[in-house]
Amino acid sequence: METGLADLLGLIIGFLLTLMVLSYIIGDNFLFRLAMAIFVGVASGYAAVLVIYNVLWYQLIVPLLTNPMANLALTVPSALLGIWLLTKGSSRLARFGNPVMAFLVGVGAATAVGGAIFGTILPQFNASTNLLNLQYASPNGAGLASWFLKGLVILIGTLVTLAYFHFGVRSQGEGSLPQRHPLIENFMVPAGQAFIAVTFGVLFVGVYAAALSALIDRVRFVWEFILRFL
Numbered sequence: 001m002e003t004g005l006a007d008l009l010g011l012i013i014g015f016l017l018t019l020m021v022l023s024y025i026i027g028d029n030f031l032f033r034l035a036m037a038i039f040v041g042v043a044s045g046y047a048a049v050l051v052i053y054n055v056l057w058y059q060l061i062v063p064l065l066t067n068p069m070a071n072l073a074l075t076v077p078s079a080l081l082g083i084w085l086l087t088k089g090s091s092r093l094a095r096f097g098n099p100v101m102a103f104l105v106g107v108g109a110a111t112a113v114g115g116a117i118f119g120t121i122l123p124q125f126n127a128s129t130n131l132l133n134l135q136y137a138s139p140n141g142a143g144l145a146s147w148f149l150k151g152l153v154i155l156i157g158t159l160v161t162l163a164y165f166h167f168g169v170r171s172q173g174e175g176s177l178p179q180r181h182p183l184i185e186n187f188m189v190p191a192g193q194a195f196i197a198v199t200f201g202v203l204f205v206g207v208y209a210a211a212l213s214a215l216i217d218r219v220r221f222v223w224e225f226i227l228r229f230l
Contacts, residue, residue, distance in 0.1 A: 015225045018218050131155055157195045164192030 020035035060079060063071035081100055088097035131151030163184050 011225055011228075015222060018222055022218070022222075128155065128158055156191075160188045160192035161195050162192070163188035164196065 017035055017038070020031040023029055024032040060075050064075050081103070085097050085100045085104075087093040088101065131154055132148065
């Protein structure tokens with residue numbers, strides 16, 4: 001009985017929140033802003049619980065309780081930095097927390113740059129260099145023409161896109177405006193712009209399809225909820 005009541009309450013709350021979010025179709029209103037506030041509050045509370053449970057408890061308190069001498073060198077500096085960072089909450093002491101913020105930003109930037117280089121740029125570079133490598137073609141030669149054409153299109157798209165973002169030009173002489181090579185300016189730049197437009201179009205279609213799928217799912221949920229009670 002308790003499980004059935006919990007399921008019923010969950011359905012009713014989900015139904016009401018769905019209607020509150022869908023009310024944005026008729027314009028910005030109090031119900032939609034209330035639903036957004038509830039969403040932000042729940043997400044913030046969930047994130048706080050995850051930080052307390054997975055970071056503070058399991059990575060700071062539990063190591064100190066289980067084996068304090070072995071984990072002292074790892075837990076104490078992080079605890080001190082965390083306490084030091086709390087000074088950012090005070091307007092009078094905020095400047096004392098700048099070194100910790102600088103450390104966090106530096107570590108975050110290094111992590112992001114390292115992830116971009118080793119997780120995106122280098123794999124993309126390796127994949128692009130192997131586009132026309134016959135070792136990666138089909139052993140029996142089946143579909144060789146389509147494989148070669150696909151690799152050629154990707155290679156040309158990469159080159160013309162890089163040419164579109166290339167702003168380095170040479171001056172033709174004193175008093176003359178610097179100009180790029182006519183081949184780059186008249187052919188490669190428009191082709192790169194076309195590839196970029198197609199890429200953004202595909203990305204937009206993907207985002208739109210995901211949003212439409214979520215909308216269809218919510219509308220189906222509302223319809224099934226109504227049919228269940230009818």
